[in-house]
Amino acid sequence: MNRTPYRNAWSWLEFDSALLADNQLNDRTLRRFPIYLPPQYTTEPARRFPVVYYLIGYGGWGAMKLLEEKAWEQPLWARLDRQMRAGELEPMIVVFPDCFTRFGGAQYRDSVVTGPYARYLCDEVVPRVDVQFRTLADRDHRGVMGKSSGGYGALHLAMTRPEVFGLCCATAADSYFELSYVSDFAKTLQALHAAGGIVPFIEGFFAGAPRHRHWHSAISTLAYAQAYTPNLDVPVLLADLPFDLQTGELRPDVWPRWLACDPVRACVTHAAALRSLKLLFLDAGTSDEFGLNFGHRVLASRLRQLEIPVQFEEFDGGHMGIDHRIDVSLARITAALRLADAAASTSSS
Numbered sequence: 001m002n003r004t005p006y007r008n009a010w011s012w013l014e015f016d017s018a019l020l021a022d023n024q025l026n027d028r029t030l031r032r033f034p035i036y037l038p039p040q041y042t043t044e045p046a047r048r049f050p051v052v053y054y055l056i057g058y059g060g061w062g063a064m065k066l067l068e069e070k071a072w073e074q075p076l077w078a079r080l081d082r083q084m085r086a087g088e089l090e091p092m093i094v095v096f097p098d099c100f101t102r103f104g105g106a107q108y109r110d111s112v113v114t115g116p117y118a119r120y121l122c123d124e125v126v127p128r129v130d131v132q133f134r135t136l137a138d139r140d141h142r143g144v145m146g147k148s149s150g151g152y153g154a155l156h157l158a159m160t161r162p163e164v165f166g167l168c169c170a171t172a173a174d175s176y177f178e179l180s181y182v183s184d185f186a187k188t189l190q191a192l193h194a195a196g197g198i199v200p201f202i203e204g205f206f207a208g209a210p211r212h213r214h215w216h217s218a219i220s221t222l223a224y225a226q227a228y229t230p231n232l233d234v235p236v237l238l239a240d241l242p243f244d245l246q247t248g249e250l251r252p253d254v255w256p257r258w259l260a261c262d263p264v265r266a267c268v269t270h271a272a273a274l275r276s277l278k279l280l281f282l283d284a285g286t287s288d289e290f291g292l293n294f295g296h297r298v299l300a301s302r303l304r305q306l307e308i309p310v311q312f313e314e315f316d317g318g319h320m321g322i323d324h325r326i327d328v329s330l331a332r333i334t335a336a337l338r339l340a341d342a343a344a345s346t347s348s349s
Contacts, residue, residue: 009067009077010034013095013132016213019109023115023239025102025226033062035133036077038084038091040227048134048336052330053121053165054155055146059104060222066208066321082128087267089327093133097125099153102206103223106175108153109261113238114201114229117148118157140278145329148292148319149174155263158277159270167279167336169329172319175277175295181224182250183290185243185270188221192245198222199236203204221244228261229254267297267306274308279336281327282310284316292319 006150014032021029040047069075074082082090099108100116106114108121129136144154144165151173158168174180191212195201205211205219212218224238232238242255259265267274274280282300283291293314300312311332315325 001173009039009081010036011133013125013128015124015128017120017147018123019120020115020117022102024113024232025115027101027115030202031098031192034096035129036066036080036094036096038093039081039202040091041093041134045338047091048136049142049258049331050090050136050143051095051129052092052125052167052333053095053097053144054101055097055108055144055150055325057105057146057148057150058223059100060316061098061100063098066094066096071093076326077325080330083327083330084278088334089330091274092330092337093135094127094332095125095129097121101223101226103226104219105148105149105223105227107224107261109226109227111227111230112232113226121157122161126164130338139163141166141168141190141229141337143169143279143333145169145171145172145333146173147325153265156266158280159263159266159273162273162276166277167333167334168277169281169283170282170296171322171325172290172292173263173282173296173299175261175263175292176298180290180292180295181221181258184221185247187217189245189248190214190244191218191317197228198241198245202236205308224258224318228258241262264295264302267299267302267308271306271308272337274303276307277309278340279332280308281332283313283315283328285319286314287316287318 006019012032013035017029055063066076084091099106103116106117108117110116110118145155146154154168154170155173191214191313192201194212195204202282222237223242229240230238231240240254242258244251250348282296284296286293300310303310
């Protein structure tokens with residue numbers, strides 16, 4: 001196979017988080033993750049660059065995405081190099097943070113169980129990146145993007161921290177929970193019942209016991225519960241599930257709290273923040289296995305009803321194997337940055 005020549009295309013950021021200390025899952029607070037640096041970072045030492053934060057989906061961490069190598073495919077860093085050298089993408093720094101938790105992720109939200117991951121990113125990671133690297137340290141030159149749970153995190157941060165992020169791209173983001181999550185609840189119940197309950201499932205999962213065919217639905221649903229409905233009074237899981245464990249019936253005291261976290265509903269509360277964005281781009285595959293293209297259709301409709309500018313695109317593909325959409329999102333960010341900078345240059349001249 002043809003392998004891309006190595007370039008020292010990234011640096012590493014490592015620090016011990018004060019905000020993640022004392023998290024209930026005993027996850028490590030010392031995190032080390034890569035920062036992609038464009039070729040121009042070395043050749044133009046006086047230049048400052050826009051920054052994009054790429055949030056990986058459930059079950060992953062940033063280094064996996066930047067450094068992953070596959071046969072017959074360029075790794076992401078090499079694709080970025082090629083496009084930035086060619087002028088197809090605006091030279092930019094891309095940060096790949098590590099927000100992995102014991103249960104696989106925190107949806108990039110603040111939770112009393114997993115820890116304050118939104119604050120961790122906005123109040124610890126962003127300032128450190130701005131100090132350590134030559135960034136354009138303002139919201140109009142700072143974007144956030146991701147796929148799946150990472151796309152959800154991008155939307156959540158754009159809604160709740162608009163002073164930090166001025167551009168947002170979300171690919172197949174968790175949305176319209178009635179469609180995208182409920183189909184997994186029956187699978188979760190089957191896995192939990194096969195294990196003998198929530199606690200035996202968790203204990204067996206981390207002890208390496210044979211996994212039920214629906215183990216992924218179960219562990220991800222438990223992780224989502226820790227993000228959306230944490231409850232320190234619940235043994236081991238430390239969260240409320242949105243359905244009755246015996247009957248599967250949606251719980252009227254919990255399910256609405258999940259729905260309140262859905263971007264389809266949260267966008268109403270955070271409409272002003274979303275209107276302030278320089279870019280809001282949604283995309284999803286027409287064959288998405290979780291129906292997230294329909295989730296994005298609903299979300300785009302809500303946004304337009306609220307007169308929030310949004311770009312929405314569906315493409316031929318599913319939920320997996322769509323890393324080429326990273327290039328599409330970065331191209332949208334490039335266009336938005338160049339348009340805004342051109343407008344600013346015109347107004348000042």
